[in-house]
Amino acid sequence: xxxxxxxxxxxxxxxxxxxxxxxxxxxxxxxxxxxxxxxxxxxxxxxxxxxxxxxxxxxxxxxxxxxxxxxxxxxxxxxxxxxxxxxxxxxxxxxxxxxxxxxxxxxxxxxxxxxxxxxxxxxxxxxxxxxxxxxxxxxxxxxxxxxxxxxxxxxxxxxxxxxxxxxxxxxxxxxxxxxxxxxxxxxxxxxxxxxxxxxxxxxxxxxxxxxxxxxxxxxxxxxxxxxxxxxxxxxxxxxxxxxxxxxxxxxxxxxxxxxxxxxxxxxxxxxxxxxxxxxxxxxxxxxxxxxxxxxxxxxxxxxxxxxxxxxxxxxxxxxxxxxxxxxxxxxxxxxxxxxxxxxxxxxxxxxxxxxxxxxxxxxxxxxxxxxxxxxxxxxxxxxxxxxxxxxxxxxxxxxxxxxxxxxxxxxxxxxxxxxxxxxxxxxxxxxxxxxxxxxxxxxxxxxxxxxxxxxxxxxxxxxxx
Numbered sequence: 371x372x373x374x375x376x377x378x379x380x381x382x383x384x385x386x387x388x389x390x391x392x393x394x395x396x397x398x399x400x401x402x403x404x405x406x407x408x409x410x411x412x413x414x415x416x417x418x419x420x421x422x423x424x425x426x427x428x429x430x431x432x433x434x435x436x437x438x439x440x441x442x443x444x445x446x447x448x449x450x451x452x453x454x455x456x457x458x459x460x461x462x463x464x465x466x467x468x469x470x471x472x473x474x475x476x477x478x479x480x481x482x483x484x485x486x487x488x489x490x491x492x493x494x495x496x497x498x499x500x501x502x503x504x505x506x507x508x509x510x511x512x513x514x515x516x517x518x519x520x521x522x523x524x525x526x527x528x529x530x531x532x533x534x535x536x537x538x539x540x541x542x543x544x545x546x547x548x549x550x551x552x553x554x555x556x557x558x559x560x561x562x563x564x565x566x567x568x569x570x571x572x573x574x575x576x577x578x579x580x581x582x583x584x585x586x587x588x589x590x591x592x593x594x595x596x597x598x599x600x601x602x603x604x605x606x607x608x609x610x611x612x613x614x615x616x617x618x619x620x621x622x623x624x625x626x627x628x629x630x631x632x633x634x635x636x637x638x639x640x641x642x643x644x645x646x647x648x649x650x651x652x653x654x655x656x657x658x659x660x661x662x663x664x665x666x667x668x669x670x671x672x673x674x675x676x677x678x679x680x681x682x683x684x685x686x687x688x689x690x691x692x693x694x695x696x697x698x699x700x701x702x703x704x705x706x707x708x709x710x711x712x713x714x715x716x717x718x719x720x721x722x723x724x725x726x727x728x729x730x731x732x733x734x735x736x737x738x739x740x741x742x743x744x745x746x747x748x749x750x751x752x753x754x755x756x757x758x759x760x761x762x763x764x765x766x767x768x769x770x771x772x773x774x775x776x777x778x779x780x781x782x783x784x785x786x787x788x789x790x791x792x793x794x795x796x797x798x799x800x801x802x803x804x805x806x807x808x809x810x811x812x813x814x815x816x817x818x819x820x821x822x823x824x825x826x827x828x829x830x831x832x833x834x835x
Contacts, residue, residue, distance in 0.1 A: 371543050371550050371835045373579075375827040376418055377403060378803045382583050383435045384413070385803060389552070392545045394425045394520035398554060402438025402469070414439050414495055417446065418830070426519040427452045430556030431536035432461035432620065438469050441496040441504045449507070453519055455527050456510040457535025457661040461620060463505055464653040470498035472717075513537065531559030531569035532778050533621035534657070534664050540573055550835055551575040557583070557803070558780040558788060562592045564625045565658070565681070567666045569780070572788055577835050578796050580789060581779070582804030585812025588781035595775035596629050600638045602734055602771050607640055607705040611732030614768075616720045616747055618713035619651035621778050622738055624658050626709055628681045632672065645699055647690040647719050648711035655682045655689070693719075700726040713739055715746040724750070725759045733768040738776045786815050793820035798835070801826045 371391050377399075378385030384403030389396040403413045421443065429437050429452065440452060440462075454462070473494040481491040511517050516526045522544045527537035539554045553575035561568045572578075606613050617623045623646060633639045646652060659680060662670070669681060690696050696719045699708060710720035724746070727733045741748035749757045753770050756763045780788065789799070799821050801813045806826075813824045825833070 371545060371552075372832060373552075373800075373835060374419075374832045375800075375802070375829060377401060377829065378435070379827050379829050379831070380806055380809070382803055382805060384439075385436045386439070387554075387579070387802075388419055389523075389541065389543075391522060391543050394523055395419070395423050396520060396523060396541070397424050397427045397443075398539065398541070399429055399436050400427055400438075400440045400443055401433075401435040404435065411492075411495060414442060417443070421447045424448055424450060426450055426523070428519065428525055428539055428541075429454045429458065430530065430539055430554065431455075431533055432458045432465055433533065433557070434465060434469055436557070437462055437466065439495075441466055441470060441500040444504045444507060445496055445500050451509045451519070452504075452507045453509050453511055453517065453525060455535040455537050456512060457657070457664055458537070459505075459508040459510045459535075460657045460660065461533075461535060461654060462508065464650060464657060465620065466501035466504060467498045468650045470494075470496055470501035474498065516542075528570040528573065529567050529664075530556045531561070531563065531566050532557040533559075534566060534624075534661055536566070538570065540575065550577070552577045552579065552835065554579040555581050555788070557581055557778070558785060559778055560589060560592060560780045560784050563778065564628045565666065565669050566664055569788060572792050574795065575792065576795075576797050578789065578792070578799040579802055580785065580799060580812070580816075582785070582801045582809040582812040583779045584777070584781045585785060585801070585804050585808035585815070586782060587808075588783050589777050590775045592775045595773055596633060596638075598771075598773060598775075599626075599629060599736075600633050602736065602769075603633075603639045603642070603707065606732070606734045606769075607642055609732045610704045611730065611734060611768075612704045612727055613707045613734050613736060614720070614723050614727050615707065615709045615736045615738060616713055616715040616724075617651075617709050617711065617738055619648050619711040620654045622713060622776055623648065623651040623709055623711070624655055624682060625776055625778075626738065627655070627687065628669070630707070631681050631687070642705050642707060643688065643702075644707045644709070645688045645690055646709050647696050647699060647723070648709075649691065651709070651711055652689045652691060658682055696722070699723065704732070713747065714741050715750065721746065721759055725764065728757065728766050728768045729764055731767045731769070735768050735770050737770065737772045739774065740777065782812065782815065785812060786819055789816060789821075790819050796821060798823045798825060798833070800833070
């Protein structure tokens, strides 16, 4: 058994790992690499393996950095199964076509500039139609239901507690009479997140692949976030302002909606209109409604007590579908709350809402997750005096608050706690899905916990297991 690290190493994007046995080739993850435009296009377009020799694909969850290159894989000739949990498949039915539309829009913009320079047009990595075709190849599997994905290879999905349908993947391989167990953490969630269950304890295994997004730091306690959220909203409502929340369409938006629902019913915030203004978030929320089997006990108890409402569509919540409705929000009277994608404020309708809100000191902007450097969300989180939106500078007078408690990733302490019970049994641990500093920091922590061999692989590295 051999593993080749093709992506999701030295970075938090483009997850992709090739598992080879004597008989079969398994692709674990097929994520989109996201970086500079030209570099990303070339890296995503070319696969470092023979596509037609892949026997099965397994994906841990629906985020684009784990599934976003699947349509390109299919486009280039793969016609085998793509194994995922039920909720992951359903989320991909919304997220992959949305990704295809973005590729088409980006290429139209690029080709417009190339035409003026008399350069030939470029093709999108894939289209919305390519993404829709990809959905035919998904095979949905429930948690803790072992399935033979190829001869001598069995996969089991265990709840990773990251987003709806997220999974850690246990691969069991039998070759030449030898039985090998490899556990891949996927993106591990932090305990006590709203809606989803806590991560499943690490199962027995011979080898470990563990994510390290926050391998060098911890988050503020999630238990404190509702109190902070209610305090901010009450202050803004008192001064008749509005709250703008840039939020990722899948996971973060639903967590915030759920907490706002509870705070309203508990009387901790007033009845104020709340708008979710993101087409993808609206579609994803409908999918969240379809998968109560993924909910944690707290959410189930809440649903049991408030049967007349669902946690994502209570009577003060409005889901915005059209561009016209979105524009109307900027003319509506305060107070109100707008949750809109993207989470780093780099694209989508949220930029328009920020443009209309950040110059008024009555308003507040809530940053709810890590912001990549130099994104609009990052500039706002740094509370710079002026920020640029649509090429124009605006004074940042609105209050800015950061609520990093909503991160869907486990922090350093939780990653080590999850891995600790198996330290003496694991032959080798591979630290992936992290920038260099967090990955090295987590590797050092695993060694301190008693792991004998810990490797931080580079792209292209191969290891025999």
